[in-house]
Amino acid sequence: MTAQRIGGMALANGVLLHGPTAWACAVRTADGEIQVRAGRKRFTPPAWLAGVPGLRGLARLAEAVAVLGEVRRALPQARLPFMRSSTLLAAVAAALAGSSLRRRGGGSLSAEIGVGLLGLAPALVALREGRVAAYHGAEHKVIAAWEHGSQAADEAREHERCGTHLVAPMLALTAVGNALLRRRGVRGPAAEAAVQLAAAGAAFELFAWSERNRGRALADALQAPGRWFQRVFGTREPDRRELDVATAALRELLRVEQLAGNDADTAASGA
Incomplete structure (x- = not known):
């Protein structure tokens, strides 16, 4: 290594x-x-x-x-x-749907979780169209092969340090933070941006902890959503040209x- x-x-x-x-x-x-x-x-x-x-x-x-x-x-x-028109359209649609859900939800935690899930739509569109998922798998394979001294074709398309491990904790922490602020009457883009930054920083620390403690039940549970996302949505087996x-x-x-x-x-x- x-x-x-x-x-x-x-x-x-x-x-x-x-x-x-x-x-x-x-x-x-x-x-x-x-x-x-x-x-x-x-x-x-x-x-x-x-x-x-x-x-x-x-x-x-x-x-x-x-x-x-x-x-x-x-x-x-x-x-x-995110430069494809379909991805941009998905981002606009997700933003509009999220605003509507937030108005109807009245700042509830369930509404904020729904807004967060809608926010994943552009990423899912980007990954499932074209070759992004295959290039994502190729990226993981060559990095792992270099780290392990192996051949890229023999490595898994998922990687233990992929940024997708941050998605679940960021979504959960952002939802909780926004729900708490809205219940106290704090709203607006600045408040939402502050919550997102705080959630990103905290998610990174959770991921770093799970990396250091791999094999423990809690660490494995924290990484399970990221592994699932990579396997189902985030990566695809690359071909020779992509590798x-x-x-x-x-x-x-x-x-x-x-x-x-x-x-x-x-x-x-x-x-």
Whole structure:
């Protein structure tokens, strides 16, 4: 097992990977070619934030969002999962339905849970259309293969550190927070944004705890919804072409980061 950790994100036409100081993105263009770009991260959180519970999760989220902007500038061909018109329409429909449910629910916890579930609609549309789910599986496979010194084709398409593990606790914490505020007459976008940020920070801490305590009943229960979501919605078994794209991103990231560890060619050999 390698000491360094690599994160990533599936695109509509490729894979984005990022390490401690750099990112690499590979996409397959309309003519079938693989385009690869990489760069150093322009924003990395200050080191002291890593020791502040709650804030460190938000710092990582900000770092990931900043990388997306860099990718779009360096590789215009990269298509983010939420750029499709169907996904945008799903987001608008979910927002309208959520507002209606919230008005009828009067700030109840059940209404807030319903609003949260409706908020998942755009992600589900993005994952089930096109190749996003397959590229998500390819991303997981090449990362796991590099970490384990194995071949990508032999690895599972689900990954233990996938961000989908944050979805269930974020949804639950956001629903509870919004319900409590509304019962006290606190409403509006600012209050909702504050609740979402607090929920994201707390969800990150719960996930980090479950990672450290894997094998315990509570830790496994916290990760169960994320594993289920990956298996049913979030990933699909990638084909050779999708694995080739993910492998190209991995090779470029390892080159730029000069990461020690398992050989990228070993991970790619089963692709």
